[in-house]
Amino acid sequence: MSYPRRRSRAGASAGVLLASVAALFSLGELQAESAAAAPSPSGQTHAAAGVDAAVQHPSTTRVTAAVLSLDGGSGKPLLNGKDVSYDTASIVKVDILATLLLQAQDAGRPLTAKERALAEPMIRNSDNAATNALWREIGGAPGLEAANKRLGLTSTKGGPGPKWGLTQTTASDQIRLLLCVFDGATTSKTDSPLNKDSRAYIQDLMTRVASDQAWGVSAASGPDHALKNGWLQRTASGLWDVNSVGRVTVDGHRYLVAVLSDGSPSMNDGISVVERAARQAVAATTRT
Template sequence: MKGASRRGSRAGACAGVLLATVAALFPLGGPHTVPAEQTHAAAGVDAAPQGPGKTRVTAAVLNLDGKSLEPLLDGEDASYDTASIVKVDILATLLLQAQDAGRHLTAQERALAEPMIRNSDNAATNALWREIGGAPGMEAANKRMGLTATEGGPGAKWGLTQTTASDQIRLLLSVFDGAAASKTDSPLDKDSRAYIRSLMTHVASDQAWGVSAASGSDHALKNGWLQRTASGLWDVNSVGQVTVDGHHYLVAVLSDGSPSMDDGISVVERAARQAVAATTRT
């Protein structure tokens, strides 16, 4: 994040960050009686506190105008919690399932999909996660889109889906067009890809941070953030497409272990700028 003005634009959203964190782990619509300290253990995720200075970050960048389908990686291509970047995967799954049924999304599905991507709405995500069949439904779609290292969160905990930066590039390749993308034979049809891109291009202003730091005004993205209850540290992620000097790049930056959301955003934006700059030199 650059400057106080952009940080200020997030101030209105920050008051709801902890609520959004809980909602990413549990479905809305009922009381949450499980103590927060038990939630990560119940999900099979290590809840041991991390010490200071253990922030991890991995960036993956692919030049859409190039011939290679292999992204340039900066950092270990390890698994991270998705937090809300999984919402792109949920929408892609929903659209693929609708295609298989020979239909378009219903008005109600669109009324849920649009705030899920543009505003990162968790209640809408809960409903669509149930509709696609949760982790099994998403993983079946992911197999068709070429993802190999993404495991859906247990039960209703879509925010604890595990993924890698390179797998997020594979997902983005199924959505964005380009010389490299044309070689992937995406199972998503033209209209489905255009719909996802349109929502990622018009996210709400308080969501417009992350990989967009590597470009000017021409970008499409989805961000995710999650505070780990036991440690108080933050997962902060950003995925999308950016344009630099007329060239289009897919970018995925995943991080965890930041002491605050703002620190995590700074880590992600710095990694995005550096990774894209390195790719433009190759």
């Protein structure tokens, strides 16, 4: 499967105003890389990239951003926008890998060479075929949800059947997942169920995503960042889900950032929405 190179965002209009920092909350919490009209390997049917404008509905873009400082502070994330459910698209791949690693830990073993050969392209290149295989291995939605109970995610529901990209999640749940992954890099431990080696493995892959994947929350960061992005064009509306999660560094300070969006008229518009939201949310956090 081929993956699209990042396209220019010049002239993209997001049409979104972020809400003011709305709340503090307690911690506890398909990517359409192929624009083919036929069903993807994940079982999700995608509209063609050149979908006729007449088919597209007026943009009703939503966006939610959550930011947590890793360097002190209240230990609670700041939330911009409503903490409602969104399709994960391919950000769920971090959750799938965390589930796989938890299952391997329970079995008292490291990942096999085959599992690593699937996990690396799943995170670094957002490979869908590798994700399909690992989704089946972890037991699909039931396996994901069992792991998420241990990871502290409270509002994430696995996608139906093979459609892992239609997993539903919230920005606050994504911060909870990231905190489990980056535990050990924080001033206050969260007792992540992922052991040190498992956390280090996910972190390493997220810091080495392919160059065409390096957009999203990294727009709010200096050169030191780790991320996973997802994008999905919904067939019924022709509109786009675009999401980005990860760790960013600003002036030597580290933050976990999750930005979820849907309803953008194009992928480029969605990227612009996500990157603007990430910059604004991190800036708001640095002022608190």
